Amino acid sequence: MSALLLRAAAALLAVVPAATAQAHQSEAERDQIRQQLAVEDLRDCKLATMERCWYGVFGTGEAPNRRLWFADMKARPTGAARDAPVEIDVMVAYESKTAEDSQGNEFVFYTLQYDCAGYRLRMADGYAFMRNGKIDRATEAGPWISGYRPSWYSLVEKLACDAKVRLSPQTHQMFWAGDFFRPVDLFDFTYRYLWEHP
């Protein structure tokens, strides 16, 4: 059984123990479990135990119009060559939710490819999850672009191209957000718990 499966099993065992008097938890223990779930695997991503490892890397704006950028530390090379582009997923969460703006984005999910040696990037895939629940998906990969520094692209570039940054994100002012497999769950978590909307 893989370590991931054991971890999932352990998490579920912690959350839903058998309904016996022996297994019941105190409120303090329950709080501790919630805390563990919230900061599950609060560590760097050198261990391949998570499908995803989201860190908040950048933010702008004031409530109720904040924006947060999350990057999945599980960057992966696109080929066997040493200088093969590195692929990394990014989610941009938008706070504002107004009825008039039903065509607006709740979040945009990018799969970016960085050519680390060439200092250029392109969007390999992506979609926008709109406020009306519809999905606007990119139909094709974008062109390679350069000259994107300084911007949030360059922060993500550090993650994609510099293993040292990936292994110590908190020393680069990045915060752990969770291991949500689906970006939409990460957005809902952000909207409710980080931005404190009901």
Next chain:
Amino acid sequence: MNVGEHILSGRPGKTRYEIDEKKRATRKTERIVTKNEVVYLFPHTPAIDAAVRKFGNNPAAIATELGVAARYKARTFTDDDGFFRFRGLKPGRYLLMTAVPYEAATITADDTGKVRTTTFFDYNGWFISGATSVSEPIYRYRNTVSKFDHPIVKVVDVRPDKPQTALGEIE
């Protein structure tokens, strides 16, 4: 679990009954919902199907049999009124797992550390032919409130022709 446009919602709950001395449920009932509890959704695989058939409503046992589906779990939380909502789902079958913590009045037996010894004598007419001693711990009983978890395991269908699947109150 790729992104889609379907929504699944529900409200996990537990009906708490008052139990009388003869262990019968009385008419006094109370509906309990929970807040900020984690709700998991797994893609329904043959391994999960077999685990549900084998273990029924035992999430801890099923969790050991999730296999590859464990990697692709969706996760959300119930709100202050006990409701949850998964967005961005693709149509298909899923396994939903969560728990409803609740409290119930119980009687707790505290071990006093003392032992009561009772001796039984066997008589043969007027004569004692044998004796048996039985020792048992002495308990002190008190009324307490204990915490329990009501597990919820449910296979749900998100149909292609139904953009919103509302499970309502589930137990």
